[in-house]
Amino acid sequence: SAHSFFLDFTGDGLIHFEAQPGGWAGGDAGITQTEAGSIAAETVMISAHHAEGVLDQVINLDGVVSARSMASGGGRITLDAGAGSARIGGALDAGGDVAGEPGGSLRLSGAGILLRDGSTLRTSGAGGAGTIRIGDADSRQVFLDPGAAIENTQAPSAAPAVPGTVVLRGDAAGRLEHSPREHPVALQLGGSDPVDMARCAKMGRQWGYSEININVGCPSSRAGSGNFGACLFAQPKLLAECVAAMTEAAPVPVSIKTRLGIDELDSYEDLLRLVELTGQAGCRIFIIHARKALSRGLSPAQNRSVPPLDYERVSRLKGDFPHLTIVLNGGLTSHQQGLSVLEETDIDGVMFGRAPCADWWLLQQVDPLYFGEPPPMQSRSEAVAAVLEYLTDQCIRYGTSAARIARHLPGLWCAVPGARAMRRRLSENPERCPEILRDWLQSQSALQEPTLQ
Incomplete structure (x- = not known):
């Protein structure tokens, strides 16, 4: 006591x-x-x-x-x-x-x-x-x-x-609510029952999502026991049934995020069969994590690095299905890599995963580099102010712990002066995250921080 x-x-x-x-x-x-x-x-x-x-x-x-x-x-x-x-x-x-x-x-x-x-x-x-x-x-x-x-x-x-x-x-409000700022935004589903997947796709459409994605990449044992994630690679007919049911239930694009294969089912023909069947069922967008998944012997973290990358196979897939949108994922840590992939292949797009979590400013450069449009934020202060607004809204409306959001924020100050001090303050006092952000904004206002182009 x-x-x-x-x-x-x-x-x-x-x-x-x-x-x-x-x-x-x-x-x-x-x-x-x-x-x-x-x-x-x-x-x-x-x-x-x-x-x-x-x-x-x-x-x-x-x-x-x-x-x-x-x-x-x-x-x-x-x-x-x-x-x-x-x-x-x-x-x-x-x-x-x-x-x-x-x-x-x-x-x-x-x-x-x-x-x-x-x-x-x-x-x-x-x-x-x-x-x-x-x-x-x-x-x-x-x-x-x-x-x-x-x-x-x-x-x-x-x-x-x-x-x-x-x-x-x-409830659905807690899981599916999002800000208009996030659009276009996709909703990823994990499942394998066509009826349930159709119902969830319809719900996603009602909540304003512009794309419904099927998870065929998660290699964890928990996903396998629930018959979703990477294990679905071995069940292309069932996956195609899910796609058909979802496209009929919700008039939004259905996409698939998948690996190149799983365990022994890792030939190019196996990948070809999955894309062919699900493409015929109505899927037009495929995000390919360019490595296979191993359901035994590796943790999910190891599955993100141990199986070797094979960008050439993803490029070959685009050649065989020129009418489909093929996006490459896996191992990309810089825009130099992403732009090189797009310049050297016919692949339609690239996906960054963990890298922006460590450095948020990778996202700041996407619009100028890939689409020729201005960045969404003109300064780091503008980004911090937007985060503070979001954090305050979540804490007041839903009772979300500020500490839970604070652990994601060090990426705002990656490789800039004062980054170590901000990481220390946020880790030592995560519950005071709003106050820390306000203090930082006041200090930058006094310094008249220049814009970041």
Whole structure:
């Protein structure tokens, strides 16, 4: 028991855990609490989103986590799995049981959230119900098993009535909402059931997406177990059925992002068959990651670098299908590489993946270099101001953690004076991200930063 209790991976909390593989029964790394375990404090914060080098970060809680207020505001429980999953099998209790004590607040966030059978979320209070927030704008999957319980009520005898709030942020609005600034924007789907894929494509069209993309490239075991991603390369007929159903359901272009092959199915003829069948079904755009996928023996990260690149095969594919749009992906880290590919082959386009995450200004140069148009931002200050506007909107409207956005921002200052200091400030105080950005903008205003062409 303690006034505040922190479990984190940042190294700057009260307790530091080193992420190790096999952290739970499913084989993922993460924080695990057994059925016999219990955590009690006024404030409990469990965070995994700063873990480095962990592919599937999991917060897996089967015991009891309770938060009881030492004042009058109710206890507080926050579980943030970041890009990973929060899986709850036990009880999270921020209720107020003392006479007049209100229920507290309970917030779960992460890319995936699962409330198992027998799990309980409670913020009921004798002096009024509390607040439960499940998911945020970054959550992609939110599942509540039939036996999961959410309790957020006020004691019948209490007066005046203080209603509670339950916010479930895992619906279509949370997953598909986007800004008009992002257009044209594609929605990528992972799946293999033609009926489900058609329904999702129709939903994407309704939400204003200009293209629906099918993931045939993800090599992870999790994708394979769900029969989507790279494993679909071995099922071209099923993939073609999905394309046909999607094009009929939604009048928007359907594209495929795929590898050159998977495991032993890596001949050019295998690739040719996939493109031929899905092309006949209605797909006209193919983004080709120019290496095969290995479903066994390599992690997803290793699959991005270990299998050798083969740009020539992608170029050959364009020659055999001149009427299709063929885009090359894989291993591109500079615009010099991208422009060389376009100049030396008949390939229609190139896709950059991880490189812009490390250096956002690669995107700033796309319009001038490839389309002869002015850049979207005239200065770094303009870009930072746009990020600050987005961050503020996400935090106010959806309760998104500023720290979760902060970890992506160092790419704004790649290879420029002061970059190291900004990275340090953002990593040491991610929750103060809005304040840090405002301070930086004020400093640049004083310096009258020149425009960046």
